[in-house]
Amino acid sequence: MSSIDVTTWSLEQTSSDDHTPVPPPPGGHLRVVRAEVPSPEFSRFLYTAVGGDIGWTDRLPWSYEQWRQAVDRPGAETWVAYDRGTPAGYAELDAQPDGAVEIVYFGLIPAFRGRRIGGHLLSYGIQRAWDLAERHPGWEATKRVWLHTCSKDGPHAMDNYLKRGFRLFDTQVESEAEVAQPGPWPGAYA
Template identity: 55%
Template sequence: MELTTWYLEQTDPSRIRPARQPEVPVEIRRAEVPSVELNRYLYTAVGGGWHWTDRLGWDWQQWQDWVTAPGVETWMVSVRGTPAGYAELDGRTPGEVEIAYFGLLPQFAGQRIGGHLLTTTLTEAWRLPDRWPDRPPVGRVWVHTCSWDGPAALANYQARGMELYRTDVTSVDEPAATPGPWPGANRP
């Protein structure tokens, strides 16, 4: 089967187009205390239905190295105290920030939470050097998404002011099923 991967970027914070407010009250906060367990939970809960498998084999130390790397941040959105989704920012490369992972838990899709979270994620990506003074100013925020990701992903990135700069189409073996957030919990 064909897998399409889209690469998008933003080169100026003035290009952020804010989303409308979510349909439910939300809170977005940075996880200031790095937590292997939190990040692995969010990764599997959000990505389990979208073929996110690249980190499933990571051991505790690999997760620890990731979440404690200077310039790496986790931002979580919650609804009445319940985690609803997250974004991981990777600011390790001087002058740029990658939105490494972004998404919502399935029960929170369709409530305008994703657009609001992305607006905040982009804003905080541009402000990353404020929190990491050893980092140079950000000149570019980028992300990639693919045809296996959520159906609203590409449109959300573009609606928030990110511009497509590359598209790759590759042939891949179709996976039998998504891994789900835990064994046997696949989503259709």
């Protein structure tokens, strides 16, 4: 099996003032809604639909129970963008005990890329990360919002993060086994 070098960048915001939001695309068709009922099936659908063509594979071998634990833990939130009722992408948040919120996954389903949805969805997810404590009484206010992106992600990912006010704080390069694009079904991107 061949391998590829993958660069992973870690980015952060340390104040809500760092965030540079972008409005929704024109037309008024886009809605961003929290998936309030934890659903392993829906989360797996979003993960494979968004990440299938860019090599997201780390969660593919997960059992139903692992998916359930990921979406049903305290501080886990999934925010889904809908374009006229169809899921277009999502942002998965994970609150951490130190007052940080990680944007664990973020992206758009391929058919919705290039429609000016990503900037707004990311902005929405960032704002939800900064105000997460308001939805969880007794929680500490968010002190930091952070994420990872890598060289396998879409060509506009890093630019979107930087334009939203994230700053680079770490870079790692690792060799990974090259895998076929899993897609939401075999041959989806052939």
